[in-house]
Amino acid sequence: MDTPEKYQIATPISKYEDSPVFNYINSLSPIKPVKSIPTDQTFSSLSFASPSSVFTSPHINPQRESRFLRRHQFTDPSKPEFSRRDNDENTSEGVLDAVHQLDYLDPGRSDVGITIDPSNKDPKSDSGLPQSLKYDCTSPEDNRIPNDEIETETVPEVAGRPASHVHFVQGVSKERRQSFEIETELRGICQIGESEEAAGCDWGKLISDDTDPLIFDSSISKAHSEVQNHKTVDPGTYSFIATVLQLPHDEIDDLQKSQSIGSVDSYEQCETEETVTKSRDVGEIKETDQTPAVPSSTLLDKLVVSDSRAEVDDKKGKKCMQSSCKLGSQQQLSIRRRCLLYEMTGAHKKKLVYNSDSGSSASSQSDGKGSSDEKQFMPFKPGNIHSSSMLPGIGLHLNALATTAEDGNKVVKHEPLASERKPMSMSRSIPSLNSMALAQTPLNKSLTPNLLEMDLVRFDSEVQATEDASQTSDFGVSEEFNHGSPKRKRRRSEQAAENEACKRCNCKKSKCLKLYCECFAAGLYCVEPCSCQDCFNKPVHEDTVLQTRKQIESRNPLAFAPKVIRSSDYVPEFGDESNKTPASARHKRGCNCKKSSCLKKYCECFQGGVGCSISCRCEGCKNTFGRKDGTEEAELDEEETEETCDKNSLDTSSEYDVVLRGEEEHSDLVAPVTPSSEISRPLVQLPFTFGGGKPPQSSLLSVGSSSQMYTSQKFGPSGFICRLPKFEKHLEMIPEDETPEILQGDCTLAGGVKSTSPNSKRVSPPHHKIGSTRAWRSGRKLILRSIPSFPSLNPCQESSDRSPGKTQ
DNA sequence: GAGTTTGAAACT
DNA sequence: CAGTTTCAAACTC
Structure with missing residues (x-):
């Protein structure tokens, strides 16, 4: 069943690929070529996914794409070209490379583990999966010049490799099919959860799962990506959240290990650890995490499917698949980035490293200021994941982040806290919304939505900010690796530097509890980068923050709205x-x-x-x-x-x-x-x-x-x-x-x-x-x-x- | 990095 | 609502 859907899904992407927009995007992100696969997912996920995800996606996508390519390359050791890349990447930045590889591997691994192993004959099966995916994206069977071109355009440096990949892929149509099968399988897994949720999806539930909708952004995208991308993606996307949250937690790893389903966690794990093993673990966490994500994913899938079906054609299917795969990967990547970004935001600079040590970084990063914030990002604990995962969407919100940070700190360290705060902060992701939006509810019920939006927006903004920062860092790295365009690299690095330098407040008298404080005004907790004094805008002072917010909102309901x-x-x-x-x-x-x-x-x-x-x-x-x-x-x-x-x-x-x-x-x-x-x-x-x-x-x-x-x-x-x-x-x-x-x-x-x-x-x-x-x-x-x-x-x-x- | 400028936010 | 003060970012040196 999946296969057809995949094709259907894929088709839309193919359209886009051809479309100028797609090209443009590709041009924007050098990595895009890789992206081509996930695009479909992206869309689907986007529809459901929160805006933030979308936002991020662009930025993120490039990175992810690059990662993807790299991964593929990495995964495909058999091919000299790939090996080269790997080397290059590694040389450029071991950590990043590792991360990227992990990312790629993660999805790939999961896929590989699932799909390739069975289907792939060659010892390269591992690489094969990734390849298949990549190729699929690129147009394994159909050598679509456009895709290749796009890729080449975006990633001139890599282009050569991609091309080779493409050829290889073409030859590997079978592999791709296998990958599809794998995907279908993965989908099946994901869908099961999704279907359950979907079937059950009551508005009430959805509502109850507020976080889910919000989370969907990330989670959904993930789910979609998973579904569309073939499981591999999902794990990654899913993992993104989980990883972000979970990474810090060793517990998660254990859980993941115990669980075999999801690949999602694998992502994170992969990042933290290194590849192969992760794929296996991924599943475990997924279940918990996925569940929340699933609903969204399911919805997305449905939507996507419908859309894709309408649009999709058999021909396009392949392309679409590719594009979708790319998109999905991108989305997932974007999602991850968000998470990472958040973390990054917390530890911005530090986080760069974090990427390498996604899990550890999160936990480790906790530093004075940054720690709290960072922790917030981390909030999800393995155990909480479910709830958190549900909330994650909301969690995206700055507040959520902040709350999550707190929760994360507390929760991670003190789960009880998480449960306690659940109402407000529940899961990290949700908490933010809850705490911020709901807590603030003063604005209103009706406002609530607004708040949610606001939160989302803020969250997005933060995410973006974080992303920006992370991107800058990540981009700097990833792009450099991926693209190698010196200019972009420079820019990235510069931007990153700027972001880091510029970010955060410098409040001295306001305690960061007034709109003077940019962090506070943005609904974010102050983080390390802040040089504020006597700061109360921290998860630790959540109550104070919320109260203050309420007060301000009572005076001006739009105070925290986008200006x-x-x-x-x-x-x-x-x-x-x-x-x-x-x-x-x-x-x-x-x-x-x-x-x-x-x-x-x-x-x-x-x-x-x-x-x-x-x-x-x-x-x-x-x-x-x-x-x-x-x-x-x-x-x-x-x-x-x-x-x-x-x-x-x-x-x-x-x-x-x-x-x-x-x-x-x-x-x-x-x-x-x-x-x-x-x-x-x-x-x-x-x-x-x-x-x-x-x-x-x-x-x-x-x-x-x-x-x-x-x-x-x-x-x-x-x-x-x-x-x-x-x-x-x-x-x-x-x-x-x-x-x-x-x-x-x-x-x-x-x-x-x-x-x-x-x-x-x-x-x-x-x-x-x-x-x-x-x-x-x-x-x-x-x-x-x-x-x-x-x-x-x-x-x-x-x-x-x-x-x-x-x-x- | 310190000091100045600026205008929003907060206060009266 | 207007005026003033406070505040922190933006800017300059």
């Missing part, structure tokens, strides 16, 4: 103006600049990469992203170039512009392909979300993007940040507005989607308005599906307070 909102109006245009993106998005409150002319980061609008709007009270506005008076993006482009060159923006702006332009361009390219404007914009997003071209995904993506945007703003300085702003522009608006709507849900998406702020209070972007979110609608609809639990939660959870905002 930049993308107007729904904006969307409709998409075709047009990918470039205008900035204009479409607006700062929710507007700026009050008087001396900076809205050309410096002092200006929140500028910092957010959005143009000033009527709501702004700025004087002498020269915002390159759009002036209050009306000049907007079109001009912006010109102005930007000029201004950017001119002012301080030199650094940021110049990069900014470049990035934006590049993105815009990409977006433009994409736009045609993808229906939604969103897609066009967020380069990364598009690929992910749209890869499937599924509108829903876009919505999800949008959400994620928004969060990203959010973070990006904060992180602004870093190159990623620069990008983020753009994304943010696109997405930011969406998330808040959309989510709220969705959450409110009640708001029927279809109908009237109140495109704008769910709560009039919430975001009231004066500008936006409404409306037009048609483009978004698709996304919204998708969102609803993906996040059904939220809506239900909202009503259920608290009707009590609707936040002043909306709910209506």
Whole structure:
């Protein structure tokens, strides 16, 4: 059964591969070639998955892809080329290489162990699996030039190898089939859990599993990836969460060992340990972890399947498979990265190492500040995994992270705590949401959704931030390994350095409990990188943090909402103006600049990469992203170039512009392909979300993007940040507005989607308005599906307070 | 790295 | 709601 599905699933990807967007994405990430496989999954997962995942996916994907390639290479020792790579990678960075290898191996291993062993005749079976996967992705049977080309484009350095791989793969069509079988088997495993959940999926359950929906992002993506990717992926994705959480825990390892099912954990384990053995272990944890993930995955699978089926053709099937595999892997990778990133965020710099020692790193990292945070990331304990896994999605939330961190610290060390806090922090992932969102609930029931969104957004942002950081680090490494493009490497490293340097707060008097604190404002706990004094924004002071948050929210329900909102109006245009993106998005409150002319980061609008709007009270506005008076993006482009060159923006702006332009361009390219404007914009997003071209995904993506945007703003300085702003522009608006709507849900998406702020209070972007979110609608609809639990939660959870905002 | 500038956040 | 103060980021040197 799986096989057909796979093909079906794969097809969508193949489409994307051909699509300019796909190419673009590939170009973005050198590794992409590898990705090709997972793409389908990505999409599917994306649709369900949380935005964050989507966000990450782009970034992550590249890495993963690279990893994949490497893995494959690594796995395929038989081939000289591969061996070379391995060597190269190893030489470049032993740790990273090890990690990458592990990643690849993990999935591969699981697969191999499962599939290859039986099917593969050759001793190389191990390599064979990976190869098969890779090849499948690339087009094992069908030598699709496009894929190869893409890959080569993205990964010029690797290209040669890939090509060889491709050929090899082609020859190995059988192997691929085997891999499919394996995948099917894996799916079967995963599906079982999924099916169970799916069958049982009651909204209530979903709600109860709030975390799941959220978690889905990661978990779902994982699940999808697993299903689509052939099990191997799943394990990886799944493992990602589990690993992140679990890695720290030795217990997990034990559990994993005991369990044989999942490959997920294997991922982490593999990372920590080294490959082969991990594959076996993977299964164990999976069950627990997967369970939570399963539902999402199942849903995703279903969706994906349906989509894929519709689209898929036998021919495409292969390609799709490949692409899907790639996508899936990417997603998984992205997911992992997130986790890692979180961890990274906690230990940012340290985390780099962490990658190598995913498990150990998490635990080890706990340092003074960082430790707590890091731990948060780690939160999942093996035992908790289930619940945590469920929550993980939420966990993604910054708060969750923070809470999780606490929990992680406590939980990991003190499981009881976890249980105790469950309500708030439950699993790490959830806790964040719960603690933050629910705890904060003051905003409202209706708000809750918003909160969730917010959380998600924040989470995304954080993730992004972390990712950015991690990416920078990871990217630096991975890319370097993978791509080797010196420029990118440099950038990455630079960005990473910037991120690290820039990240986190420096509060001295606010105790990090006021909006002055960027960490607090972002819904994150302060971490190591922070140089704050007397910081109370730590998991240890969760109660205080939550209370403070509530207070602030009571004063201003939107206080923690993304500052930049993308107007729904904006969307409709998409075709047009990918470039205008900035204009479409607006700062929710507007700026009050008087001396900076809205050309410096002092200006929140500028910092957010959005143009000033009527709501702004700025004087002498020269915002390159759009002036209050009306000049907007079109001009912006010109102005930007000029201004950017001119002012301080030199650094940021110049990069900014470049990035934006590049993105815009990409977006433009994409736009045609993808229906939604969103897609066009967020380069990364598009690929992910749209890869499937599924509108829903876009919505999800949008959400994620928004969060990203959010973070990006904060992180602004870093190159990623620069990008983020753009994304943010696109997405930011969406998330808040959309989510709220969705959450409110009640708001029927279809109908009237109140495109704008769910709560009039919430975001009231004066500008936006409404409306037009048609483009978004698709996304919204998708969102609803993906996040059904939220809506239900909202009503259920608290009707009590609707936040002043909306709910209506 | 220290000091200054800036504008948001918080307070009155 | 307006004015003032506080705060920390952004920026400059």
